[in-house]
Amino acid sequence: MSLAGKLSIEIGVHATAAKWFNLLATQLHHVQNLTDAVHETKLHHGEDWHHNESIKQWTSTIDGKATKYHESIESADEDNKTITYKIFGEDFEHKFKVFKLIFQAVDKDEGGGVIKWIIEYETKSEEFDPPFGFLQFVYKGSRDVDANLIKE
DSSP states (O other): OOOEEEEEEEEEESSOHHHHHHHHHHOGGGGGGTOTTEEEEEEEESSOTTSTTOEEEEEEEETTEEEEEEEEEEEEETTTTEEEEEEESTTTTTTEEEEEEEEEEEEOTTSSEEEEEEEEEEESSTTSOOOHHHHHHHHHHHHHHHHHHTTO
């Protein structure tokens, strides 16, 4: 029997929703330069980092160890500053049937914004824990990235 669910976190940030969306929609390859949580990224398949059919390979620190996985963009909605990613392959394939990462950014009236990360997952069996480590990874990475975005 599998385990399915959603994990989410909302993070107050200094950079605007437009800056966040622009980074993740048009400069995703730059994230590895903005946080120590990402060790390496490379284009695995396709000609463009931001095309829905492109597949990127990531190596990140998750649960204290180097973890490899692939990512592709399922959808991007500029009006709502929302991007849905599919995470698969490498170190995720043996644990998860489904692993989606949803990003959304919203501006705050007083400046800055709030970013929301939602993980939708289904494990291959109950022996695998929910992906709390990945949620911690996106939290730490977001804090690092935000600190760099406000410098730009």
